[in-house]
Amino acid sequence: LAKTTQPPSMEAYEGQEVNVSCSHTNIATSEYIYWYRQVPHQGPQFIIQGYKDYVVNEVASLFISADRKLSTLSLPWVSLRDAAVYYCIVTDIGPNYNVLYFGSGTKLTVEP
Template identity: 70%
Template sequence: LAKTTQPISMDSYEGQEVNITCSHNNIATNDYITWYQQFPSQGPRFIIQGYKTKVTNEVASLFIPADRKSSTLSLPRVSLSDTAVYYCLVGDHGGATNKLIFGTGTLLAVQP
C-alpha cells in the first residue's frame, strides 16, 4: 500500500501562499498523485493531479521531485474559504499495484 504522510494541521493568513507536503516513500511506477479538498459534511473535491515535475491549474500547483517520493501542493493567496482538510492520494487507479489510499489529511486553518 502506498502509505502517505502529511502534517496534521497548518495555520495561515489570508493572502499568503501555503505549501502542504505529502511523503509517499513506496510510490510505484503506475501510481499518480492527487490532491483533494474536503469541507465538513461534504465529499472530497478534486484539486489537482500529477505524475512528475510540475502541474498547474487555475487553483493550485503541484510540485513532484524526480524521485517522486514526496509532493507539495501549493495554494497561492489563500482566503478564509480555503479552510478545509486537504488529502494527498497516491495509488494506481487500475488496481494492479498500489491501492488508492487517502492519508489522514492536513487541516488548513486560514485566519483574517
C-alpha cells in the same frame, strides 16, 4: 499502495501562499498523486493530480520531486474558503481501478 505522510495541521493568514507537503517514499511507477480537500458537511473536492515534475491549474500547483517521493501542493493567496482538510493520495489506475485510500490529511486553518 504507497502510504502517504502529511503534516496533521497548518495555519495561514488570508493572502498568504500555503505549501502542503506529502511524503510517499514507496510510490510505485504505476501510481499517480492526487490531492483532494474536504470542508465540513461536504464531500471531498478534487484539486489536482500529477505523475512527475510540475502541474498547475486554476486552483493550485503541484510540484513532484525528481524521485517522486515527495510532492508539494501550493495554494496561492489563500482565503477563508480554503480552510479544509487536504488529502494527498497515491493510487494507480491499473488493477486498483483508481480507488482512493484517504489518510488523515492536513487540516488547514486560515485566519483573517
